[in-house]
Amino acid sequence: MSLKGRVLLLVPALLGLITISAGLVGLQSVRKIVLATPEPIVVQAKSVTVVASNGTLLRPFTTPKGYWRIPVQLDDVDPRLLTFLLAYEDQRFYEHNGIDKRAMLRAAGQLILNGRIVSGASTLTMQVARLLSDQPTRNAAGKIQQIVQAQKLETKFTKREILELYLNHAPYGGNLEGVRAASWAYFGKEPKWLNLAEIALLIALPQAPESRRPDRFYERAFHARARVLDRLLIAGLVTPDDADRAANAPLPGARHDFPMLAPHVAQELKSVATDRSLVKTTIDYDLQASLETHITQRSAGLGKGFSIAVMVADHQSGDILASVGGPGLLSGNSAAHLNMTKAVRSPGSTLKPLIYGLGFEAGLAHPNTMIDDRPSAFADYTPENFDTGFHGSMSISEALQMSLNIPAIAVLDKVDPHRLASRLQRAGAAPRFLKGAKPGLAMGLGGVGLTLEELVYLYGAIARGGSALNMHIKHEVDVTASKSRVLSASATGLLIKAMQQKTDRHHVHRGNLIYKTGTSYGYRDAWALGFDGQHVVGVWVGRPDNAPAGHMTGATAALPIFFDVFARMGTRPHPDLDGTALMSNAELPTHLKRFGKTTSDVADAGARPVIAFPRSGTELPLPDAASVALKVRGGSAPFTWLADGRPVAMKALRRESLYHPEGPGFSTLTVIDAKGRTDQVSIRLTN
The missing domain is CATH 3.40.710.10 (DD-peptidase/beta-lactamase superfamily)
Structure with missing residues (x-):
């Protein structure tokens, strides 16, 4: 290695010595540099992620620049991955302030003695600083900036938050950033369900994400994973048998498709998710998955050009539990992209x-x-x-x-x-x-x-x-x-x-x-x-x-x-089906025994009852214990008045009656005269 190269690699160690010396002699210059340097921009664009009511992933989307960066929290990751990552990358992560001075001195000494890099000195915090700033670190200025920004991160965030930043931004090859995107792409599952072989691969990839991609460079990925397992074995974190099985486990030869459940719903919500990356829905994951499979099969059985849409809601809470807009975006149906739950159609007899x-x-x-x-x-x-x-x-x-x-x-x-x-x-x-x-x-x-x-x-x-x-x-x-x-x-x-x-x-x-x-x-x-x-x-x-x-x-x-x-x-009984018998036709009032003529009733039209007050569409203030005056003109007495289908005045001989509403809201008033002729208005009562 050239002298220039060795000097460049000594920069971190020299900076570490400077920091130690500054502390010993009471100088504040390095600390001032750290405090004056703005921390890296941590608000990076993330994948809009639409999840079911239980948090299960329905569909993620790429960032505006085309990256898969699916948000993840520490609690969503297998704890072994965190333990093994720190053991492999940064054993004193919870002890240092962004710079591991001991590691820097060790790396510098090994470089001088061997003429080559034997071990690195970059902490996880330094790696986060590099990932967030996206600045080159192969020159002295870049490395100095990375070290200063790492210390700045340590003053701004907790260790847990820094570790979470790493898990959300570490590169894993191609357009994959973050452990959750990598876990889905390579293994087709969440990072909380990983096995030892999968954990070891995810630890190995960020060091050389492009040259170790298992879908392109299988042998390199295989050996990189083995080196991680060897280190874990030496550290006493895994048994020899477990390490051997994991080292010989097959690697993924291709990337998995990301989940695409409730695709129409997810697309709609993504378009309005401008202020957040996580969109939690009311969708019942198991029901949605079951119905999508069923609808895809049913649609195929109907023939080319047919589609099926289904919507399920809890009418007590208002939660929409499943929404299938068609047989699926990947079904091959030419109209699969159309959300037929929102298509305007003729309702037939459903009204x-x-x-x-x-x-x-x-x-x-x-x-x-x-x-x-x-x-x-x-x-x-x-x-x-x-x-x-x-x-x-x-x-x-x-x-x-x-x-x-x-x-x-x-x-x-x-x-x-x-x-x-x-x-x-x-x-x-x-x-x-x-x-x-x-x-x-x-x-x-x-x-x-x-x-x-x-x-x-x-x-x-x-x-x-x-x-x-x-x-x-x-x-x-x-x-x-x-x-x-x-x-x-x-x-x-x-x-x-x-x-x-x-x-x-x-x-x-x-x-x-x-x-x-x-x-x-x-x-x-x-x-x-x-x-x-x-x-x-x-x-x-x-x-x-x-x-x-x-x-x-x-x-x-x-x-x-x-x-x-x-x-x-499963089905649940409805309270209105309580077994109470309806009045028989013989028990009904005379005007309800038989419905009026089906042709327009033009006879005696001038004598039909008309509600004179209140007029339809009227808004009336409703003080406590107030009454609403009811007036009818035309028709034949006696009159029966109904409010929302409930009698409020039976066979009244006068053309004026009083209605005592229960509270504010919309109300429908109906008058029925002696010949069964009616008029009806809708009003709104306000406080």
Whole structure:
């Protein structure tokens, strides 16, 4: 080695001697240099990392410069790796202040005596300083800066924090930085689950990350790992048998793919993760993994061009537990990149439960109210049933469970499509109509655009007794404040009873599940949505390109997957299915025994009751113990007033009544006259 080279390598030792001498004679110059030197920039860009609710990695992303730098904490690493790393790299890590003076003197003496480098003197703190500053250290100025910055780091951070910085920034070949990225890339697992052979390789790689990459230089990596194991054996940290087995274990010949679970969710969250690298979700890892495998297999069975989307949420907490936007980004499906949970589609018959619920809330109907299924025209709209036949007179519960179109449109005609659109918005949905179009009767049969996510919101509100909740997928979201009421509690209870199907068409008991299927026009969308006492599930099957899908229906394509999802979670009873019997048709008030005519009721239109006060959309202040005046014009006395489906005035002869609300919030007021004619308004009561 040349004289210049030896002098350069002596720089660390000479600086160590200078530091010792300065301390002995009381000089402060070196210390002043340390204090005046800014520490390296430790806020390095990290991989945005999306994790499940239990912290399990769902999907990491590269940094803006293309590096895999997945954040890791000491508690997430096998403790043996930390012990062995310090034994191999920096035995006095917890004793020195960034510079190991004894090691520097030893290295200098060995260099002088042998004419070559026998051992290094760089501490882990010095290595961290080099990694963070990214400055060359093969010249005297660079080495001096590294030493000064190492001491600066020691004054700013704890030993634990410095060790953590090393584990997050050490190079492992290619675009891998940090032990967690290396562990996933080379072994396909977290660094807390490593074996001895894997630990030894991860200790060996940072010294020469490019020339020791096992996927490119197998022999070099093999021998470098063996040297680490020899040192650990000499230090008494491993047994001869363990060291021998680890030294002969095969090395990874190629890099593993990084996890890519819930890819659509992760991509969406990554785009908004501007202030942090770790994004914790509400996703249940095991459920998500199980459903992704299942959906990929199911999609392949449907044929080319088909896709399946599934969403599962806890309707009590609002946590979204699984979200499968398609068969997977790597499935080979040409539309795999599309997140079909957010695609705007026709909902088919899935809005019928809400239509009937609004009818219950308005006092127009009851699950056991009889309704006619017969050829009917509603202004310029003439619907037909899915089977093109007519089924005569039946209860509303039967009409709902058979998903008949004409009875549903008859009820929607009375409750008003605008009210249906408004309640969808309360649930968190944004109904889409053709340009220039307004809510109309066609909404009841799918003539509106909604997403699977929005329908899950709606059915989640029904499951919660009519109260919407801000469903969320980010773990930190505060959901203590409930959103608007979609249906009154009493109307929702009746609706759930009406939807209950104790057996499906195959006579399988489904007592805990309340669900509805739907099929859009042209067999383009197949739906199944429903819930039990805790979970709400939505399933969509179809073609992302909106092409017809043969004769695929919600019952044949989506419902089996819906049942599969609940089979993985188990079912829980719903409180509204408590066994309490509904009033029979004979027990109902006269105006609820049979639903009104299915054609527009034009007779005696001028005498229909109209709520004069309050007007729909009014906001009224609500002092303590306040009363709201109710006024009706037209119609025939006596009048029955309902608030959110509950009677507040029965058979009142006067046209004025009082309503004593329980508290602030939205409220739906309904008046029914002696002939069963109704009017309805929605108001908001404020403190």
